[in-house]
Amino acid sequence: MKTLTTTILTLLSIWTSYSQTAQDYTKTGLDKYYSADYEGAIKDFTKVIALDPTGTGGYLNRANSKFNIQNYYGAVSDYSKVIEIDPNFEFAFYSRGTSKEEVEDFQGALLDYNKAIKIEPDFEIAYFKRGSLKINMEDYRGAIEDYTKVIELRSGDSNAYTNRGYSKILLNDFYGGIEDCNSAIELEPNNINAYLNRGNAKFELGNYKGALEDYNKTVELDTNVALYVYKRGLTKLLLNQNNSGCLDLYKARDLGMEMAINAIENFCK
Known part of the structure; x- marks a missing residue:
């Protein structure tokens, strides 16, 4: 009886050591992760996986670490293992989708975002990422649907x-684009992309004064982006502000925009 009791206590001691060790490696791994020591975190999470191969935590944390060192294929592999263990883990599908985007597997990413949303219909960030992906895939109507869902949520x-x-x-x-940009600017007065997009829409409508106001704002918010300065310069030329417009084109050229060189040759000689 004494031998049996000793054996049971020994087994309990081994089990306790096992659990605490996995937890300890998880803690140190997360500490390293949040300190941006991703390589160190990967080593610790690999030890977690060795101790607990049927749990999702080690694989998920290691995948996140791999993503942050741009090891996207490795991240996809680990996220896939999480999904194998838990097929209804929506965040794993979402994260695998973001990794697939990074390696330009756009169709695979789309399928993963679709699955994440199917599991969690109110998964806001998944709609946002899927919308951005659809823009890259030139499915603009699909993108509008996804961003509308984000706004609804x-x-x-x-x-x-x-x-x-x-x-x-x-x-x-x-006009629809301008309306949405107005809403964006109302919510975030320094949203530079909203000013740029609204300026572009006004430019296409022939509202060059309105476009110039928006391009002025983009340059005010960031004076060293060649695109903003270039667009403002072209708009000034259309408004017969030739000297100021050419100065913008010269600056855009100096900031590295090759298109500005052609514009200078055509309008500023």
Whole structure:
């Protein structure tokens, strides 16, 4: 009986050591992760996996670490293992989708976002990422649907209005695009992309004064982006502000925009 009791206590001691060790490696791994020591975190999470191969935590944390060192294929592999263990883990599908995007597996990413949303119909960030992916895939109407869902779930998302407006502009719905950019700017007065998109829409409508106001704002917010200065310069030329417009084109050239060189040759000689 004494031998049996000793054996039971020994087994309990081994089990306790096992659990605490996995937890300890998880803790140190997370400490390293949040200190941006991703390589060190990967080593610790690999030890967690060795101790607890049927749990999702080690694989998920290691995948996140791999993503942060741009080991996207490794991240996809670990997220896939999480999904194998828990097929209804919506965040794993979402995260695998973001990794697939990074390696330009756009169709695979789309399928993962679809699955994440099917599992969790109110998964706001998945709609946002899927909308951005659809823009890259030139499915602008699909992108509009996804950003509309984001706005439905969280009406204060300035970037959702900005991106939906951009999608509308790409479909030549310039007034709809302007309306969405207005909403974005109301929510976030320094939303530079909203000013740029609204300026582009006004430019396409021939409202060059309105476009110039928006391009002025983009340059005010960031004076060293060649695109903003270039667009402002071209708009000034259309408003017969030739000297100021050419100065902008020269600056855009100096900031590295090759298109500005052709514009200078055509309008500023």
